[in-house]
Amino acid sequence: MEDTLTAPEVATVTQRLWNGAAHVHEAILAHPFLAGLTDGTLPADTFAYYLAQDAHYLRDYARTLAVVAAKAPTHADTALLARHAAETAEVELALHETLLPQLGIDAAALADVAVSPTTTAYTSYLLATAHGGTFADGLAAVLPCYWIYQRVGQSLVAAGSPDARYRRWIDTYADDAFAETVAAVLALADRLVVDAAAESGMHRHFGVTARYEWMFWDAAWRREGWPL
Numbered sequence: 611m612e613d614t615l616t617a618p619e620v621a622t623v624t625q626r627l628w629n630g631a632a633h634v635h636e637a638i639l640a641h642p643f644l645a646g647l648t649d650g651t652l653p654a655d656t657f658a659y660y661l662a663q664d665a666h667y668l669r670d671y672a673r674t675l676a677v678v679a680a681k682a683p684t685h686a687d688t689a690l691l692a693r694h695a696a697e698t699a700e701v702e703l704a705l706h707e708t709l710l711p712q713l714g715i716d717a718a719a720l721a722d723v724a725v726s727p728t729t730t731a732y733t734s735y736l737l738a739t740a741h742g743g744t745f746a747d748g749l750a751a752v753l754p755c756y757w758i759y760q761r762v763g764q765s766l767v768a769a770g771s772p773d774a775r776y777r778r779w780i781d782t783y784a785d786d787a788f789a790e791t792v793a794a795v796l797a798l799a800d801r802l803v804v805d806a807a808a809e810s811g812m813h814r815h816f817g818v819t820a821r822y823e824w825m826f827w828d829a830a831w832r833r834e835g836w837p838l
């Protein structure tokens with residue numbers, strides 16, 4: 611009996627999800643956009659493009675979280691995710707409101723920036739998965755957004771940036787309060803009881819949105835637009 615008590619812990623669902631997409635995280639850390647943030651060479655226009663796309667992204671991400679919240683199995687889980695949906699609108703948009711004037715961008719002009727192909731694809735996938743899938747599907751799709759940004763913030767904070775605007779961005783995600791937010795949502799995911807079929811769906815969604823996270827930075831780096 612003692613053996614079962616002292617047996618090494620089996621990886622949790624979120625650990626398995628992370629392991630399946632660890633290579634994407636590595637590729638993100640190696641992306642020139644992030645190197646440009648820490649050495650300060652990222653062109654301000656490229657960062658402005660990223661923020662404009664992110665404003666579009668955040669609107670739909672908040673909607674996605676609200677839909678996932680509505681499908682949560684417990685009242686506590688609904689409350690947590692609904693709170694995060696509200697905080698996305700507040701915290702993230704506050705970051706934008708500070709940075710946009712510092713970049714010389716009029717917040718009102720932001721709405722005129724066309725939603726890029728990658729932003730359209732990523733947000734469409736989030737909304738479709740939240741609306742059409744189970745709670746576990748929707749949750750798996752929203753996790754990389756939280757988790758990858760926290761890891762990126764942690765990785766970049768030591769290097770910092772000579773540019774105060776980029777430091778402000780890095781500090782937001784390296785913050786302890788943000789780490790608690792991410793820990794809460796991962797703990798929620800690890801309380802779910804999922805069978806093998808449900809977990810395989812979660813891996814698929816997590817893998818897709820993790821790759822969209824890389825693509826989001828890459829699209830900003832290329833200042834992606836529609837070919838037609």
Ligand SMILES: Cc1ncc(C[n+]2csc(CCO)c2C)c(N)n1
Nearest residue numbers: 664667671694697698755756759826
């Ligand atoms: C493309 C993209 N991916 C992730 C984030 C980070 N983020 C957006 S909403 C949210 C959850 C709670 O606020 C987090 C961590 C971002 N800004 N843009």
